[in-house]
Amino acid sequence: MSDVFTSAWFYWAIGIAIGLPVGLITLTEWQHALRRRKSFLLKPVTLLRNYLLPLGALLLLMIEASRVPxxxxSVRMVGTLVAFVVLVLxxxxxxxxxxQSAPDGSWRKRIPGIFLDVARFLLIAVGLAMIFAYIWGANVKGLFTALGITSIVVGLTLQNSVGQIISGLLMLFEQPFKIGDWLDTPAAKGRVVEVNWRAVHLETGTGLQITPNSVLAGASFTNLSRPPGKHTIMVTSVFAVDDAPDEVCAMLVRVASELPQCHPDLPPSAVPLGAKEYQTKIPLKSPADDGKAKATxxxxxxxxxxxAGLxxxxxxxxFSTPERVTAAIRSIVAPTLRLxxxxxxxxxxxxxxxxxxxGELVQRSGEVPAGIKFIVSGEVRLTAIAEDGSEVVVGSHERGSFLGQSTLTRQPVIGWSYAVGEVTMVYLAREQVETIVHDNPLLLQEFGRTIEQRRDYMLRAVATSEGDDAS
Structure with a gap:
């Protein structure tokens, strides 16, 4: 009995029997904590708990406790597994x-994944060579010589494919684009969704365009996403010779600035090109908005x-013929103004x-209307801006309703009005409305009540929306 307590294998066996469960419990708790925090260290800790710790305990048990040579x-096989797991860990x-834990924008985050794959492959090759050399006594020098000769033969056989890989590596090292950027290449225009050893995958409007790295590296292309926020489109329009250039440019700039895709911090511009042509430069939020912005x-x-009469x-x-105007005044304006x-x-x-x-802007918030617009057909949606900057829909106007009633009181409008579908209106300037109201004081009182009712309704709608968001 005394021989058991004095034997070295006994203490190794007791240490492994106690240390393995304690180590597993400790690593399990650490694993759960990392999973709750969604840490990138979860995978290494999982490898340590599930593979390295049990294999290490088995190796110690074989060598120290069981005295296996x-x-x-058997010892070499377990040792090989332990060394390989250590390398992977x-x-x-x-x-x-x-x-993986690098902050966005840092050099560690910008390194392409293909470089990491190459470095990982080289380290694994060197590690396996060391494992075979020290554990199994293999002659790795001869192996590397054979691999070198084989690589030369394979390189000559697959020189086109290897050339594409080298071109891709050099291009990615320069980093002229990243995943998510928009490229305009000779072959296609689209968003980069994948970059691998051989090709760049562009998502276009007609499908997935596969462009070999060697082709892209040897051609000239445009990165539409760099610098960020500077992407623009050019739209050419033609007007008559008698149209005043300043008036045409002002109209084009106004329409461009009202586009939902227009960059809020960069103003659009328009210039005459001669020969009745005008070019409008529209800054956009993203290259993805090109087609929709131009169509709108x-x-x-x-x-x-x-x-505008252009x-x-x-x-x-x-369109604005006397027959249409007469019909609109008889059916829409006359009942409202009692004419x-x-x-x-x-x-x-x-x-x-x-x-x-x-979707076109009919009436802008903060402006004083120059007249009244009566809706003949279509629908107008009313919106307002809440305190948090969000846009809230507060109502709509349909056939028979009117906008711009505050033109008589010279009060600014507090909401925005947008066309829903095509909207047709009949427009009366302020002077004509004032003449009508002058002969009918009761009509002026009704306009005043309408102004107050719509203002109160819009303020209540905004307050209700803010209350719903808070709840």
């Missing part, structure tokens, strides 16, 4: 501590140019028909 095959720990701009310019594509607007037939006839020469495109 170190040169036996070191690589995983370095990757988690240095690269062209559609809104069509409506805005006709309202001749887009040298075309005449034949008799004689007053309607006097009003016809001073009224005009206007159209707004879907």
């Amino acid at each position: 170190a040169g036996s095959t 070191l690589l995983s720990g370095i990757n988690a501590a240095v690269f 701009f062209l559609r809104w310019v069509w409506y805005s140019a006709r309202r 001749h887009l594509d040298e075309a005449e607007d034949q 008799d037939r004689e007053e309607q006839q006097r009003l016809i020469p001073h009224a005009t028909m206007e159209r707004f495109g879907d």
Whole structure:
């Protein structure tokens, strides 16, 4: 019995029997804590708990407790597994501590994943060579010589593919783009969704464009996402010779600035190019908005140019005819303003028909209306800006309603009005409305009540929205 307590294997066995469960419990608690924090160190700790600790205990048990010779095959196999797990653990720990946890924008975060794969492959190759050399006594020098000759033969056979890989590595080392950037290449225009050893994958409007790295490295391309916030599109328009250039440019800039895709901190601009052409420069939030921004701009310019009396594509607007104006005043304006037939006839020469495109701004918050617009067809959505800066929909107006009633009191509008679908309106200038109201004081009182009711309704709607968000 005394021989057992004096034997070295006994204390190794007791230490392993106690240390292994304690180590497993400790590492399990650490693993749970890292999982709750969603830490990048979770994977290395899992490798340590599930593989390295049990294999290390087994190796110690075989060598120290069971006295198995170190040169036996079983010990070498377990030792190989332990060394390989240590190698994987070191690589995983370095990757988690240095690269995965790196802050955005740092050099560690900007290193392409392909470089990490190459470095990881080389380290694994060197590590395996050391394992075979020290544990199994293999002649790794001859192995490396054979691999070198084989690599030369394979390189000559696959020189085109290897050239693409080298081109990709050099291009990624320069880092002219990253995942998520928008590129305009000779082959296609799209967003970078993947970069691998052979090619760059671009997501375009017609599918996935695969461009080999060697082709992209040898060609000229544009990174539309750099510098950030500086992407613009150019739209060319044609107007008649008689249209005043300053008036045309002001209209184009106004329409461009109202686009939802327009960059809020960068103003658009428009310049005449000569030969009846004008070019509008529109800064956008993202290159992804190119197509939608251009389509919306062209559609809104069509409506805005006709309202301003300009001749887009040298075309005449034949919409505001006396017949349409007469019908709109008889069916929409006369019931609201209580006009008799004689007053309607006097009003016809001073009224005009206007159209707004879907989503176009009809009335701006803070402006004093120059007249009243009566809705003939379509719908107008009313919105307001809450204290947190969000836009709140507070109501809508349909056929028979009107906007700009505060033109008589010279009060600024407190909400925004947008067209829902195509909207047709009949417009009366302030002077004409004042003449009508002057002959009918009761109408002025009704306008005053309407102004107060709409103001109170909009303020209540904003307050209700803010209360719902807070709850």
